Amino acid sequence: MGLKHALALASLMLACASSMAASLVINVGGDRSLTTEQLLARPDVATIRVPNDVTFRGTMTYRAVPLRALLAITQLPADKELQITAADGFVTHLPSNLLFGDGKKRAEPWLAIESPDEPWPRVPGSGDIGPFYVVWIDPALSGVTNEQWPFKVDAIRIAPTLTARWPQIAADQSVPAASPVRRGQTVFATQCMVCHKMNGAGDASMGPDLNLPHNPTEYFQPWVLKSFIRNPRSIRAWQDMKMPGFDRNAISDTDVDAVIAYLGYMAKRRK
Structure with a gap:
């Protein structure tokens, strides 16, 4: 048995043992x-x-x-x-x-x-x-x-719920119900907080906090931020990069704009 075959077999056996355990x-x-x-x-x-x-x-x-x-x-x-x-x-x-x-x-x-x-x-x-x-x-x-x-x-x-545990992620009551900030908060909680925190709030640990110490709206121009959300590797890329892109089936253009509106709102509400 060649070395490659032996390594492949060992890897398969390890995967099986891990799955069983x-x-x-x-x-x-x-x-x-x-x-x-x-x-x-x-x-x-x-x-x-x-x-x-x-x-x-x-x-x-x-x-x-x-x-x-x-x-x-x-x-x-x-x-x-x-x-x-x-x-x-x-x-x-x-x-x-x-x-x-x-x-x-x-x-x-x-x-x-x-x-x-x-x-x-x-x-x-x-x-x-x-x-x-x-x-x-x-x-x-x-x-x-x-x-x-x-x-x-x-x-x-x-x-x-996320807002019950961490009220610092919620838009203020003064924000109109129809504001894109409110829609952005909902999309952010569902699509972004699975990996990121906001103002230190959240359970996930895959990505950085998106408001501390700085908010992406402060160092990305709007078109760059949109491009980054759609295809991160089109803006920055490295070998261990894990963030996926979000196509229009995942997040609509309207929801991308809403997320950016929410991020811009939260940039002024660091806690």
Whole structure:
């Protein structure tokens, strides 16, 4: 056996061992820790087909369990969201109406589980995304965003909403309801705070705080900032850069402008 083949086999064996040893913490009223084996042994595990997978940018097939059934709850308490954390520092929040909203036609969340004997492909820039990944069937029915597909998931918990925990990220009551600043706050919380903090607020740790010590609106011209959001590598690029670009399917031009309006507003509200 050649050296390359030996290294490849060792890497595969390590990935399998890691997947078998992996566990997922779930705390939605009681602390549980479930292993890959336990999840794959659930009676509701199924093989699902996910068209237009956000991470793999194509159709994927997974062994998965319905997320709602896994949580074993039918609603979240008022002012609470589902917090999903990943091993790489990514943190996303799913609001109650996204998970448990009324209506027969709605997006269906699943927890995909990487089987040790069928490892998922590696993703350029992210590598191994297993062993747990939240995927959606019919995401457009509920307006699911690309940042609500977390991978490398290690814990799922109930947590207060972002503005309840950190009021310093909220626009003042004097800001009109129709202001793009308010829309920008919503988009920022969903799409940006999965990696970044704002005024020291937030759980994520992948990227820098976007207001401390300086705000991007203070050192990027508007057209440069828009270009950076759309394609970061068109402005700055380095080998370990992790920030993805946001195309118009992920964030509309209107929402990009709203995020920039929110950033400009927060530049004057450092705390």
